[in-house]
Amino acid sequence: MAQQNIKLQQFFAAPRSVVFRYFSDHEHFGRLWWPARCKVLKLAASNEPGGVGSVREMRIGTIRFQETITAFEPERSIEYRVTQGGPFKNHVGRMHFSEVPGGTQLDYSIEFDSRWPMVGNFVAGVLHTAWLRGVSGAVDRLASRSA
Secondary structure (H helix, E strand, O other), rough: OOOOEEEEEEOOOOHHHHHHHHHHHHHHHHOOOOOOOOOOEOOOOOOOOOOOOEEOOOOOOOOEEEEEEEEEEEEEEEEEEEEEEOOEEEEEEEEEEEEOOOEEEEEEEEEEEOOOHHHHHHHHHHHHHHHHHHHHHHHHHHHHHHH
């Protein structure tokens, strides 16, 4: 089965601390992936509730899967893995936040293997489309918080 690699980039006219805080909050993160629903199953034991060890459940119709935060560097990066369910294997998401003139650059990569032939390209397309729809609202919300 072929591995899927999705690369997403987005500029936010907001400070890195604000953008990072937004994306480390499971509920905000879940809103990006319309029509998915996000439910927090476990918060991290650290001072960062969305930090290492926290778990969220994503639901799209009847498909459910759990994502566990595996790496968390405040204001710099977040990594998560699908640890249960879903139509994919070896799913890893990595978000890297950089200060750039006028705001923050988010570089987001998603890698996964499909459990079933021919599903990988479809899932990659759905993820990319959902990101484009969801991130525009995040851009607006974060810009208004920084105004």
